[in-house]
Amino acid sequence: MVDSKRHMTALIKLMASSPWLLERADELNYLLNECSSESELDLLFDLLTRFDYLGNGALKDGFNAMSEQILTGWALDPVKTIVCPPKLDSSADSGPAVVQTLKSNFARKQVSQFELVVNLNKLKDHSKYRNLVVVVDDFAGTGRTIKGKLGKIRELPLYKESPPKIYVCLLAAAQMARKEIEPHVDGYFVWREYVRGISDHYSGSALSAATQAMHDIEGRFVPVVSGVTLPTFGYGGTEVLMGWDSNLPNSVFPVFWWPESQTTGSGVQSVRKTLFSRYL
Amino acid sequence: MNLTKDEVLLVRTLAMSKVGLHLYTIFRRAGLAAPAMSKALASLQGSGVINLEDEVASFTQKGHAWLSKQPSLLFAPQARLKDRLDRTVSPSRVPQFKGPSIGINVLYVPRTSELPRSLLKAIADKSN
Numbered sequence: 001m002v003d004s005k006r007h008m009t010a011l012i013k014l015m016a017s018s019p020w021l022l023e024r025a026d027e028l029n030y031l032l033n034e035c036s037s038e039s040e041l042d043l044l045f046d047l048l049t050r051f052d053y054l055g056n057g058a059l060k061d062g063f064n065a066m067s068e069q070i071l072t073g074w075a076l077d078p079v080k081t082i083v084c085p086p087k088l089d090s091s092a093d094s095g096p097a098v099v100q101t102l103k104s105n106f107a108r109k110q111v112s113q114f115e116l117v118v119n120l121n122k123l124k125d126h127s128k129y130r131n132l133v134v135v136v137d138d139f140a141g142t143g144r145t146i147k148g149k150l151g152k153i154r155e156l157p158l159y160k161e162s163p164p165k166i167y168v169c170l171l172a173a174a175q176m177a178r179k180e181i182e183p184h185v186d187g188y189f190v191w192r193e194y195v196r197g198i199s200d201h202y203s204g205s206a207l208s209a210a211t212q213a214m215h216d217i218e219g220r221f222v223p224v225v226s227g228v229t230l231p232t233f234g235y236g237g238t239e240v241l242m243g244w245d246s247n248l249p250n251s252v253f254p255v256f257w258w259p260e261s262q263t264t265g266s267g268v269q270s271v272r273k274t275l276f277s278r279y280l
Numbered sequence: 281m282n283l284t285k286d287e288v289l290l291v292r293t294l295a296m297s298k299v300g301l302h303l304y305t306i307f308r309r310a311g312l313a314a315p316a317m318s319k320a321l322a323s324l325q326g327s328g329v330i331n332l333e334d335e336v337a338s339f340t341q342k343g344h345a346w347l348s349k350q351p352s353l354l355f356a357p358q359a360r361l362k363d364r365l366d367r368t369v370s371p372s373r374v375p376q377f378k379g380p381s382i383g384i385n386v387l388y389v390p391r392t393s394e395l396p397r398s399l400l401k402a403i404a405d406k407s408n
Contacts, residue, residue, distance in 0.1 A: 005304045008304055008307060008314065009302070009303045009304045009307075009335050011314050011318075012303050012304075012307060012314055012317055012318050012321065013303065013318075013332075013335065014318075015314065015315055015318030015319070015322075016318040016319075016321040016322040016325065016332070017322070019319075019322060022315050022318060022319050025314075025315040
């Protein structure tokens with residue numbers, strides 16, 4: 001599909017400015033060849049130009065910023081603080097990985113009195129003297145999941161007598177998460193915040209053309225894979241343009257990670273070569 | 281500055297123009313694949329040799345100064361062009377157009393049609 005002078009030039013410019021795409025040249029080629037119209041190609045080129053890829057260096061900066069916010073920004077007393085992911089079950093999640101990463105950052109600053117936990121249900125009674133709770137995670141999309149967990153934290157038997165002060169510290173989030181979380185916490189920090197990639201970027205006829213093009217692209221995907229329904233435009237319509245090498249949040253446009261497509265008409269399903277991956 | 285083969289090819293292609301070249305023109309002339317060209321372009325941009333404005337690449341002042349000290353880059357021996365030739369010419373060089381190879385110490389017999397007329401005349405005069 002990338003056969004015109006305009007699109008080939010755009011491709012060269014895009015890859016020259018986004019070195020991470022060079023390592024994924026095959027996947028990029030697959031993605032662009034899936035397009036069936038000029039408008040779909042134009043949209044993908046524009047989205048990829050604005051795409052924020054967080055490589056190892058960027059992630060390190062992000063985790064440093066998070067620990068800096070906890071230690072200096074909010075200046076929380078480590079003796080009174082619990083750092084935890086928004087988790088009350090034992091499922092594998094990115095939250096505990098964030099706690100683990102912050103652990104080494106705290107150690108580098110010679111701070112060791114924080115109580116770092118991976119599951120709030122495991123908190124012991126003596127933790128009630130720690131009335132500052134910092135909820136950390138790598139990503140928030142709509143913010144509804146974290147908001148739900150905040151209520152659960154306040155309901156913990158541990159905090160029956162005196163409710164804790166809760167802070168939320170995130171590596172990245174969709175902008176819509178702020179409205180959902182910020183009013184309910186004592187502090188809210190996000191290192192990278194993302195506006196909606198289509199709805200907040202285009203207006204008028206360009207918006208309807210881009211929306212239609214994305215609907216056309218997503219219309220060719222298998223709507224349910226492993227029991228998971230395609231989150232059109234990202235879960236909750238978050239339209240996030242961000243990616244990293246670990247498990248990708250479902251708030252990112254599915255075009256960059258949804259695993260299966262179907263050939264129009266024939267109903268044949270095929271595995272896509274995607275730029276990023278997500279466990280379904 | 282050590283350049284990769286692709287970067288050398290890009291520099292040579294770009295050096296053909298005084299004012300710069302459109303990216304697509306470089307892509308067509310250099311015969312590089314898009315990822316290879318993007319990588320070379322990014323690297324040369326990063327070194328401050330090439331500037332990209334809109335879709336036109338050109339040498340920066342630093343690039344011109346650097347290039348003037350690198351005549352070997354532009355007038356490289358044929359062997360260094362092999363890579364490019366392999367990439368661009370070989371596929372269309374069909375066997376029937378290859379001439380017979382000449383052995384060591386065997387005289388080369390030129391085509392008379394390709395010799396200058398003055399030489400042919402001199403030979404004819406001498407034999408007469």
